[in-house]
């Protein structure tokens with residue numbers, strides 16, 4: 001076989017794969033239909049190992065500073081945890097503080113919070129496969145435990161935790177007020193909530209165009225998101241819990257986290273073995289995520305989506 005023919009066959013294979021992946025993306029979205037649909041989606045993403053092989057143990061964006069600096073995606077994810085802990089004042093808490101990580105993924109942030117600051121961390125996720133994997137990845141010497149639990153029905157008494165940490169979980173939750181109420185309920189008096197999430201622009205200020213509405217719909221249906229809050233509306237949810245003496249404070253790290261979307265794709269190119277060693281199915285699955293990652297990049301670049309930060313202190317009395 002000549003080299004030319006081999007190249008043609010490879011290009012044909014690539015074209016067919018990309019077409020197949022795009023058809024799967026468009027016609028087989030993973031819509032939210034209750035908490036079980038989120039659990040199933042994360043169970044599959046965990047069991048096929050694709051996310052972990054590509055992006056490591058953190059399923060959240062990286063922190064690249066402002067102006068952004070070039071850095072390794074996995075390093076940027078670890079930097080994100082440090083930067084958010086600093087922004088939220090968590091790094092001032094004494095070792096031994098009890099922290100609840102709501103929507104903990106496979107425990108990347110929980111382990112880092114335990115090892116960096118000596119916290120005792122409990123991580124909860126709706127996905128049994130994630131909890132099992134989090135336990136496998138956690139060395140016995142770390143004070144970290146994990147449980148399957150719905151964020152809307154936390155099996156903890158009121159006032160159990162010194163801080164609650166939640167990263168990129170809220171877009172999977174339809175009842176935003178119920179979520180805010182649960183996060184604040186389990187905090188001790190004076191306890192800290194630190195949250196970071198994908199939010200949509202406040203459409204009561206600037207309504208969405210037809211194109212923007214279509215993009216938002218794709219961002220919801222592709223990754224089991226029932227709805228995005230705006231930064232403003234989720235801070236109103238926190239204030240409405242009645243558990244705060246002072247209004248929640250917010251931040252916007254859309255710029256600081258923006259390189260993550262393209263890095264999520266280039267990781268696959270930099271580490272082709274990570275995907276290809278899982279077989280052709282994994283390659284198609286990886287390609288299937290590319291349109292959503294590109295739309296996320298576009299939406300965060302244009303201010304349609306915003307990376308919101310929230311901190312709130314539970315009333316002391």
Ligand SMILES: C[S@@+](CC[C@H](N)C(=O)[O-])C[C@H]1O[C@@H](n2cnc3c(N)ncnc32)[C@H](O)[C@@H]1O
Pocket residue numbers: 035038039042057058059060102103104105106107108109124125126127130149150151152166167168169172173
């Ligand atoms: C994008 S991942 C973020 C994971 C983790 N916070 C991290 O930063 O690596 C979203 C997480 O939220 C969890 N989640 C979604 N809905 C949930 C619910 N109702 N209750 C508990 N966890 C939920 C998912 O299982 C997943 O672990």
